[in-house]
Amino acid sequence: MGTVSFVGKSNDPSGFQAGSEATRAAVRGLPGEKADLLMVFATATYDQDKLIAGVRSEAGDARLAGCTGEGVISRQESAEVEFAVGVMAVSSDLLRFHTFLLPDYSGESARCGRDLAAKVNELEADDLIGLVVLPDGLRGNCLHFLENLTRNLNRPVPVVGGTAGDGFLFRRTFQYHGDQAVSDGVAAVAIRGRGDLEIGVSHG
Numbered sequence: 001m002g003t004v005s006f007v008g009k010s011n012d013p014s015g016f017q018a019g020s021e022a023t024r025a026a027v028r029g030l031p032g033e034k035a036d037l038l039m040v041f042a043t044a045t046y047d048q049d050k051l052i053a054g055v056r057s058e059a060g061d062a063r064l065a066g067c068t069g070e071g072v073i074s075r076q077e078s079a080e081v082e083f084a085v086g087v088m089a090v091s092s093d094l095l096r097f098h099t100f101l102l103p104d105y106s107g108e109s110a111r112c113g114r115d116l117a118a119k120v121n122e123l124e125a126d127d128l129i130g131l132v133v134l135p136d137g138l139r140g141n142c143l144h145f146l147e148n149l150t151r152n153l154n155r156p157v158p159v160v161g162g163t164a165g166d167g168f169l170f171r172r173t174f175q176y177h178g179d180q181a182v183s184d185g186v187a188a189v190a191i192r193g194r195g196d197l198e199i200g201v202s203h204g
Contacts, residue, residue, distance in 0.1 A: 019054025040066030048181035067164035101177035106139035113148030137163030
């Protein structure tokens with residue numbers, strides 16, 4: 001099978017309905033309709049707990065990570081609107097995924113970096129190929145976080161990601177992990193397995 005991903009999206013204003021609709025569409029695009037990882041991105045205008053509950057209602061036992069942003073980009077469109085959610089479902093027999101959540105990012109950005117490095121090091125994985133990090137974009141010090149993360153990893157690994165946003169309201173962002181939607185945190189995904197991570201950089 002290799003690695004297969006599919007994206008579902010919704011603009012329904014109901015958090016639960018939007019989460020379940022986008023996830024159902026994403027999972028249906030996978031072989032066997034089973035996901036190993038769900039990456040969730042949504043606008044901050046939703047009731048975030050209901051949104052994640054909707055995602056989980058269709059997610060099975062898949063690992064989950066993500067955050068809020070200005071909008072949602074999919075193959076079909078870039079939706080910078082009040083209500084939008086996109087879910088990328090990934091299924092793979094070559095890769096394994098581990099998700100993490102680091103709290104109190106604004107008060108202890110450097111410690112969050114060290115703690116994430118320690119959690120990744122505990123995997124004792126010689127097949128680690130990448131780390132995705134999604135910190136709160138309104139709080140904390142991303143430079144201190146990244147410096148302490150990369151300095152304390154047992155071996156160099158590509159680190160990619162972006163900070164969570166809230167549609168230029170500058171009030172509160174959310175980070176997703178498991179069945180939680182929190183603020184002032186860092187969501188992260190460690191990717192293990194066979195393959196190479198291709199990195200692209202984009203803005204705006």
